[in-house]
Amino acid sequence: MSIERNWAGNLVYRASQLIRPASPDEAREALGSRARIRMLGTRHSFNDIADTDGVLIALDRMPRVIEISDERDAVRVSSALRYGDIAPHLDGAGLALANLASLPHISVAGAVATGTHGSGDRTGSLASAVRALTLLTADGEIRELRRGDPGFDGAVVSLGALGAVIYLTLDVEPTYTVAQHVYEGPSWDAILADLDAVTSAGTSVSIFSTWQRTDAADQLWVKQRQPDERADQRDSLAALLGALPAAAKRHPILGADPQACSEQGGVPGEWFERLPHFRLAFTPSAGRELQSEYLVARHDAVAAIEAVRGLAARIAPLLLVNEIRTVRADDLWLSSSYGTDAVGIHFTWRPDEEAVRALLPAIEAALPDSARPHWGKISTLDPAEVRSRYPRWADFAALAASYDPERRLVNERLEKLGL
Template identity: 65%
Template sequence: MERNWAGNLEYRAARIAHPASIDELRGALAGDGPVRVLGTRHSFNDLADTDGTLIATDRLPGEVHAGSAQGAVRVSGGLRYGDLAPRLQERGLALANLASLPHISVAGAVATGTHGSGDRIGSLASAVRAIEFLTPAGETRALARGDADFDGAVVHLGALGVVTAVELDVEPTYEVAQTVYEGPRWDAILADLDAVTSVGTSVSIFTRWSSGTAADQLWVKQRLPGDADGAARRDALVERLGARPATVPRHPILGMPADACTAQLGRPGPWFERLPHFRLDFTPSAGEELQSEYLVPRGDAVAALETLRSLAGRIAPLLQVCEVRTVRADELWLSPAYRTDVVALHFTWVRDQPAVEALLPAIEAALPSTARPHWGKLFTLPAEELRRRYSRFDDFAVLRDRFDPSGRLRNGFLARVGL
């Protein structure tokens, strides 16, 4: 019995293939039945499910090579970020950002528009400069930044083929220091949200929505070397928020041990050991959980947060923690940050799926109509509403038909979202 990482979904596949080479992958794709691709299983919905063949990428070679130009590397799609990062570090290279979990695959994160945090940093998909697919017909399709279909193909929901390689933007390695501040007041946060989210390279606000007056924690990751003016602004902001520096390492969920978390207390370290919240060698979950996330344009963010405060009495009983982050705009058709800087509202729920799914429509109705859900997490917005919120939705459907004219990659999730 095969399940996703969270354990809330049992895959319906009649067969799971584990190809160990591109030739074996081509053989697994041969035939005429439905297929889907399985990465590290971090989707909380049935995005990757099928009643045909699931093709897992975990045994494909995890290769890292020089890219086609300076400032780029070519990596296998199935490689996890936590395994890729040390190999880049050995070469003196780094990525601009990482998600909170290093356990996710490059291809899976890119396909769903997964992100880290930072006012000036795009999603993980925005670092892609070229992408290569093996289509259900066994054909190799390669696209590079600037090609006509590239912006449509990067965030692709597994609907175009199996990603065999991606080329990523890289830069010289750098260090980051991470500091946690406790008890920032909501009135001060909402009075100048831009100042809060710009106080570090990467900023996260954590709350359980159990207090109407203060959030739980503010996590600030600062790229080094910093500057004296930036440190002074941060100190002044922290004072204005009524927050205080944590004196011991913290977990995002108050009361949980911080062993699984990356180093804090302002101690410098390599980028890949600070930008994620969690360490690769730990399972980060607080237990069985569900997740949802909605990304809203920056101009709608304060109204969205006020809405969540008004729903706190309904949210808090089902919530483990809510995280607020920022993502820079991009040009990728199905990215939740398409052509707008966004603020991401992430929910880690207790694993009571009926109760969570009963609450989500109320949250979706109350949030601004510009909110876009994370494709790999739980949401209930109907297809017609998703189409309205993505101006290139129909263009992507045309692109999908060119890559998969027989519809072998289509599944229940794609049908439900209108693709």
């Protein structure tokens, strides 16, 4: 696909120039342009958060860095690397990340900057694993921030408003294996009667539905670290939900070819081959699609799912699949799980953006006020309302102004948000 478009093909970038520096010095020179600047990652955003009418800078030609700390508790990586590039190297060294997103195809910097998360009741977002970052500011200054430093909690999920993140240091742990089980047809009433029991049935749990029916979800995916000490509990829960083990490998989207998906059927495998839903060597998800996602406070989760259930007849014709998953609370100012355990309600839409945008206001009005739209996905929620759902927004705006006083990193989307 041409670099002028995003991954989904629904956005044409307006930039007058794309610069791909091959070194920190070249990156500093690129940032020295007097034009407006935005950073471009793997182009997996579905809105214009990475867009600009000035200069786009992509760091995918920067030197590849994967440096494990002497203590073997952290890894320093070049920011444009994808999680799928880093994971095998870590595993080969006997190490692992605590979490991965559905797709290993996304860049570390892009995922962190937009609060992309993965899943797990006791697992934080991908950004929560960041212990240090190296920023190249718009005026060419290199700044290092470490966990605990003033401003660090604001600089991690940054929306690209502070500068070019050139290196990130992530927490790691000893490697582990995971097995994935898929169940079909769990009852919605039973799920909502004890959502905590369902989402705690594994290390990572996803509920998939096309909302073609409202009595039962389509699938329940349970990923569990090995050894699986809760196997009996998991199987008993599935029986209570009226769910049956899948007879064969499944794709989240009913009827889609499951070849692109990670291994299922309870076969243990490396963490990076099971935690994502999709394999790096294949086109992720449906390929051509749109995405929206809203993360609600855990205490609002049942009400939020019921709200979506009530709109099923309007949602289903546009929907490829809806996924529900969980994220542990963190202290990162612009994280969608800031200050609260969260439940993500993720929509993968058919590629009809006009119709999707016409429907989203009804979904957003029905969801509880704690719902925070994913920064990189399609939403129509008023920017002032989005700001109001982040208690540290004013602090972030002040931090961004201190890093970029000339506002060269601010694009139209960030202007609407008040930066």
